[in-house]
Amino acid sequence: MTRSGTPQIWDIFCRVVDNFGDAGVCWRLARLLRQEHDLPVRLWIDDLKTLQELHPGLDPEASVQSCAGITVCRWPQAGLPEPEAAVIIEAFGCGLPEEWVARMAQTARPPLWIILEYLSAEDWVDSHHGLSSPHPQLALPRYFFFPGFTPLTGGLLREADLLPRRDNFDTAARDAFWNELGFDAPQVSAASLFAYADAPVAALLSAMAADARPLVLAVPEGPLLAIVRSWLGAEARTGQGPWRRGALEVRALPFLPQEQYDELLWACDFNFVRGEDSFVRAQWAGKPLVWQPYRQDDGAHQRKMAAFLARYCSELASPAVDALRGFWRGWNEGSVDLAPAWHDFRSEVADLAGHAREWTTRLADGGELAAQLVEFARRKVK
Numbered sequence: 259m260t261r262s263g264t265p266q267i268w269d270i271f272c273r274v275v276d277n278f279g280d281a282g283v284c285w286r287l288a289r290l291l292r293q294e295h296d297l298p299v300r301l302w303i304d305d306l307k308t309l310q311e312l313h314p315g316l317d318p319e320a321s322v323q324s325c326a327g328i329t330v331c332r333w334p335q336a337g338l339p340e341p342e343a344a345v346i347i348e349a350f351g352c353g354l355p356e357e358w359v360a361r362m363a364q365t366a367r368p369p370l371w372i373i374l375e376y377l378s379a380e381d382w383v384d385s386h387h388g389l390s391s392p393h394p395q396l397a398l399p400r401y402f403f404f405p406g407f408t409p410l411t412g413g414l415l416r417e418a419d420l421l422p423r424r425d426n427f428d429t430a431a432r433d434a435f436w437n438e439l440g441f442d443a444p445q446v447s448a449a450s451l452f453a454y455a456d457a458p459v460a461a462l463l464s465a466m467a468a469d470a471r472p473l474v475l476a477v478p479e480g481p482l483l484a485i486v487r488s489w490l491g492a493e494a495r496t497g498q499g500p501w502r503r504g505a506l507e508v509r510a511l512p513f514l515p516q517e518q519y520d521e522l523l524w525a526c527d528f529n530f531v532r533g534e535d536s537f538v539r540a541q542w543a544g545k546p547l548v549w550q551p552y553r554q555d556d557g558a559h560q561r562k563m564a565a566f567l568a569r570y571c572s573e574l575a576s577p578a579v580d581a582l583r584g585f586w587r588g589w590n591e592g593s594v595d596l597a598p599a600w601h602d603f604r605s606e607v608a609d610l611a612g613h614a615r616e617w618t619t620r621l622a623d624g625g626e627l628a629a630q631l632v633e634f635a636r637r638k639v640k
């Protein structure tokens with residue numbers, strides 16, 4: 259991506275709304291553009307503490323720093339760039355600072371302005387991906403770039419070596435992963451739990467404990483772990499555990515660096531995930547997943563879940579499909595009694611595992627988001 263022979267900078271602008279996904283997606287995209295497309299990338303982000311949890315090598319106080327080959331600019335402390343960039347990616351429609359937009363409008367050749375949208379499996383995404391809309395006041399075109407699950411969308415973020423690394427994550431690697439965290443490798447099925455605090459956690463834990471089939475449940479540090487500790491009682495107020503209740507063994511994990519989180523997903527037999535980035539990573543892990551979409555007041559999260567299930571379940575037969583839909587529904591609707599749905603889901607995990615691997619293969623045939631962004635920019639920037 260060059261103009262006049264010099265590689266032009268790609269600026270990614272990210273405002274952390276809440277949680278980790280805004281920073282998580284932008285950091286992953288920045289690394290892909292830098293490492294797999296050799297592009298100079300600046301990540302402008304307003305919350306370095308959140309980004310540091312994903313990438314512990316980051317200095318949360320620095321205004322500007324280089325990390326993994328990416329220039330990380332703490333906004334607004336780092337000021338604003340001269341619009342030398344060839345491409346500006348406005349993450350999740352967060353809105354660029356007005357002064358930045360004004361500067362862009364004054365340059366002879368303003369950067370290509372791309373708004374990276376949230377992920378959805380809904381059908382309308384196909385016809386909206388890549389459309390442009392001018393800035394309401396200035397002669398600046400903006401292009402809407404949608405991640406997605408079809409060839410008519412921008413695809414999903416995926417590192418070139420992700421699936422080979424996943425496939426090479428063998429029993430020895432899995433054992434080493436658990437040992438590094440202070441645990442023996444589970445000798446029974448294992449699951450990871452990453453969800454929002456409003457999930458029906460007590461109902462889930464009770465169902466897991468009462469089930470006849472033993473399970474190890476790994477819970478990374480966060481508000482959800484506090485709820486799990488409370489359910490377990492006084493002995494679990496601190497420490498890593500493990501704590502046992504009936505068939506259930508609970509392990510407390512630290513919040514893992516983003517790259518290590520993939521290993522947790524690979525080390526488990528199925529995974530509870532949420533939001534956007536962990537949702538995608540769990541699909542790449544090729545294991546059965548239980549998704550809790552980020553709740554939205556207008557019910558958009560319910561439409562997003564229905565749309566994804568329509569795609570994901572299109573080639574899944576009964577009873578596996580009924581068990582998956584039933585458990586996802588109970589998990590997202592906050593059922594007070596998850597035991598029947600959990601029992602059915604657990605009974606179908608083997609069939610769901612085969613389906614999860616096939617789904618990953620289908621996804622891998624689709625476009626990769628960073629590469630499609632680069633191709634899109636190449637076509638637009640003459």
Ligand code: TRH
Nearest residue numbers: 277278279282478513514515516519533534535536552
């Ligand atoms: O944290 P999230 O709920 O982020 C959300 C969603 O992105 C949502 O779409 C968005 O609207 C909202 O933020 C503002 O869930 P998500 O997207 O899965 O991001 C979590 C990130 O944290 C992801 O990159 C995985 C990473 N992670 C780790 O790196 N280590 C961990 O131990 C865990 C549990 C997660």
